[in-house]
Amino acid sequence: ARSHHLPSCSLCPHLRSRRPPGRQRERERERGFREVLFGRAREVFDDLPTWSPPSQREVMRRCGRIFFPPSLKFVSHSGGRLSATRFSTTGFDLPDWFRNPKDDGSCAGLDDEEDDIFVLPTEPNVSDERRSQSSTSRSLSIRPGFPATASHEDAEFEADIDEVSRILSARFASPEAIMIAMDCCSVRVTGCLVDKILTRFSNDWVAAFGFFMWVGTQGGYCHCADSYDLMVDILGKFKQFDLMWGLINQMVEVGGLMSLMTMTKVMRRLAGASRWTEAIDAFHKMDRFGVVKDTKAMNVLLDTLCKERSVKRARGVFQELRGTIPPDENSFNTLVHGWCKARMLKEALDTMEEMKQHGFSPSVVTYTSLVEAYCMEKDFQTVYALLDEMRKRRCPPNVVTYTILMHALGKAGRTREALDTFDKLKEDGVAPDASFYNSLIYILGRAGRLEDAYSVVEEMRTTGIAPNVTTFNTLISAACDHSQAENALKLLVKMEEQSCNPDIKTYTPLLKLCCKRQWVKILLFLVCHMFRKDISPDFSTYTLLVSWLCRNGKVAQSCLFLEEMVSKGFAPKQETFDLVMEKLEKRNLQSVYKKIQVLRTQVTNLKHMESFQ
Structure with a gap:
């Protein structure tokens, strides 16, 4: 442009x-x-x-x-x-x-x-700016995540990151074009720089792969296994499976780079693309790549299939392999968990009995999967019976079990029972962890008891548990839900003060709040702050930005985010396209209307192609 x-x-x-x-x-x-x-x-x-x-x-x-x-x-x-x-x-x-x-x-x-x-x-005013910079209070600014007192090496490293990012941010048609453009770049290539750039451009496979290939041609540098694994994962995420397998072959030729972690990423990405048969085939090829097909590897495959809504295929693989690869307790627990997630409780109980026949006693992990399944069904009477059975079998509930129960009770509106779970946990001598406290904060926030939620955060600190990103996300979301805008934004400031890195879930409720209140300046500030921290919007955030900008007369920016959304592999809903195209037509922006129409056709065709795979 x-x-x-x-x-x-x-x-x-x-x-x-x-x-x-x-x-x-x-x-x-x-x-x-x-x-x-x-x-x-x-x-x-x-x-x-x-x-x-x-x-x-x-x-x-x-x-x-x-x-x-x-x-x-x-x-x-x-x-x-x-x-x-x-x-x-x-x-x-x-x-x-x-x-x-x-x-x-x-x-x-x-x-x-x-x-x-x-x-x-x-x-x-220069004097005002200097005064604000010398202030003891730390302001929220759009900047890289490193201290102002960074060393010269850190500054040079960030300068190299910015220089590479500037080149990769241009729109290149192919990775080869990026390699040509990068030839004018004089940065010092290190493993840290490669990992930082690949992470920053993990949602742009062309930029990431072009940079990855260029770095591989630089003297004095060789890709490590972690960099290869990261690139394999990026290609798999964008369904560039031919390139992914080409990279796998290159890793095999170099030698010493393939690991179970590599094949885990391959199998997960294939299963995530509904290519379950190819994921299973990848497991069978593992020994060709120098990766042992043992019980641990089999459990990874079972877990991958179960998490990608294919527990029946996982069961078939298990029956096929258990004659040559001995299952362990984790194998059965994975299947039980898969059946429970699919809400197929009869099959879960049958697998639990089969587990006993193989000489494995159900553990707290097994029972917790069942507790979670009955919590999803809101059958708390059965849940309490399972907890009694666990105690009788000398397999007492752990903090994960109690967290799942308390969270489910809170979501069901049974706040008093949920809070009583905290007392039961203490009676059993179980120490709460960050996840338990975060769930407790969620329940209190949902009930509008924000002061009590803040008190829980203080209790966390007294027990030596530092608030994490989920803690802040839960507090920010609760503050936004109860129209406490000032507190929500102050929590974002506090995250920066405590060097707690936000994620997309941090910004989503804040962006929704800004859209609801029509706060344009703060919305734009938050979007820039998010991008500067290498956080890419997810599907719902893109949809929110596109729709809100369009409805508020900023159709040009709305179209830019719509293009960005599609380029990142998201398929906008038809009503999103309808809204944008309606606004374009009203403004008589025919050239842009035709471009968005072409984009809509491309998305529709892609959906049809994927449905036939």
């Missing part, structure tokens, strides 16, 4: 012609900027010379031209070479308590829709 730049303030006719006083003048200024911004959005889309799925960073780059001002500064913290760039939040016009959180920060103005209209911020 061509480079487009937003006009400066002096070029806006609304500001030259009128300068009304006070708030009226400010609103005229906002209206003028919005007209320029949305007009530029249409120009960006209409001027695209060719149409192909954009990269994630390309989406944000183009959206940034429309939403983010030229005055948004990059701050370099190393001399000379621009490295480890960060976005400065100064001038971003977010609430002060959000940019510079304090214990007594208020949420003043957050509910005022007029305060959330996006405008081009003024050039930040």
